[in-house]
Amino acid sequence: MHVLVIPSWYSSERKKVHGTFFIEQFKALKESGVKVTVAYNEIWPITMIGKINEKRGITLKEEFGLTTYRYKDYNYFPKNPIMFKSFNRRMDKLFNRILKEQGKVDIIHAHSCFWGGIAANYISKKYNIPLVITEHTSLEHSKYVKASYKKHIFKAYNECDKLIAVGNGLKKELSKYTQNPVSVIHNLVNLDLFKIENTEHSDEFRFFSLAYLEEGKGMELLIKAFSNAFTDNKCKLVIGGDGSIRKSLEELVLSLGSEDKISFLGTLDRNQVANEMAKCDAFVLASEYETFGVVYIEATANGKPIIATKNGGSEDIVTSTNGLLIENEEKYLIEALQKMRNNIHEYDAMKIRNECIERYSKYVIIDQIIRVYKELI
Structure with missing residues (x-):
């Protein structure tokens, strides 16, 4: 079976951590015996003209152990729906190069409609190849999707052969846009990377949080709540990730006089994330909206209990075994922070990890995906 995977975003020279979860799924598919080829339309903002020292056009390279074709070029029609015709033409050229060099494609699997799923639908219909779309993004909460783009997205939702959401909250939203039935298959977690390494709890209790530092991730709420929850320095909050509001968050910490107990780590690669998960006592993310919430799963893979606000994705993940699910106030x-600190010994790290393995290991998720492929071939 040859599967052409089309991610809407992916690792690049400027954004190396983008698409990490896609890469892990593609690698797991390959390990299961599926032939996987990656086709990525790497779109450069037109504002970057003269600043990118890379060759435009199609490239082929083995990346992360995956045969990867990229079409690198600028978006010459930003904010104009005509750009979709341009992206479709690029994907057509990519597809024909792949067909010539890698052979017949049995299934196309796009991840998110904006941008990849739209072009994938064009290729699927032109060459009569079954199309699976896994949606990872909420249109209701996306700041990049203009109203004029939605008809292209809805068209792909309605015309694909299988539409998948990564969580039940997202499934509910997608069902508003299409008559196509929506299935749920969660993201997988690399359990080889996230393991139980530390079950001892010292007097200094360490909470860890990780997210892009942007509006909607609840970091302001978390910082204020943490500052008010603990008056001494025996509890620490360590925040990983970077983004446009990092400076204002650091200023908030200073204004609250909490610089001795709240610190920022900046951007973390996958190994660094695993290391921080291993070092913490508990993970917390007060995000306003998540389609799934892979970071919660990574924490539970480490046997760490989690605190999550009800945000659409966390409801699928938090159980009585692994943490606390709360209202976003x-x-x-x-x-919840105080309760977690005072009752940490009630959580069983091995039970938390075993539950995670049963629900989110690559074997469980890949088996569900391959069953979808087989139904369509």
């Missing part, structure tokens, strides 16, 4: 977050 400061008073509830303060209570």
Whole structure:
């Protein structure tokens, strides 16, 4: 079976951590015996003209152990729906190069409609190849999707052979846009990377949080709640990730006088994330909206209990075994932080990890995906 995977975003020279979860799934598919070829339309902002020292056009390279074709070029029609015709033409050229060099494609699997799923639908219909779309993004909460783009996205939702959401909250949203039935297959977690390494709890309790530091991730709420929850320095909050509001978050920490107990780590690669998960006592993310929430799963893979606000994705993940699910308000977050600190010994690291393995290991998720492929071939 030859599967052409089309991610909407992916690792690049400027954004090396982008698409990490896609890469892990593609590698797991390959390990299961599926022939996987990656086709990525690497779109450069037109504002970067003269600043990128890379060759435009199609490239072929083995990346992360995966045969990867890229079409590198600028978006010459930003914010104009005509750009989709341009992207479709690029994907057509990529597809024909892949067909010539890698052979017949049995299934196309696109990840997110914007941009990849739209072009994937064009190729699927032109060459009569079954199309699976896994949606990872909410249109209701995306700041990049203009109203004029939605008809292209809805068309892909309605015309694909299988539409998958990564969580039940996202499934509910997608069902508003299409008559196509929506299935749920969660993201997988690389359990080889995230393992139980530390079950001892010292007097200094360490909370870890990780996200892009942007509006909607609940970092302001978390910082305020943490500052009010603990008056001494025996509890620490370590925040991983970077983004446009990092400076304002650091200023907030200073204004609250919490610089001795709240620190920022900046951007972390996968190994660094695993290391921080291993070092913490508990993980917390007070995000306003998540389609799934891979970071929660990574924490539980380490046997660490989690605190999550109800955000659409966390409801699928948090159980009585692995943590606390709360309303998105400061008073509830303060209570949850204190409760987690005071009752940490009630959580069983091995039970948390075993539950994670049963629900999110690559073997479980890949088996579900391959069953979809077989149904369509």
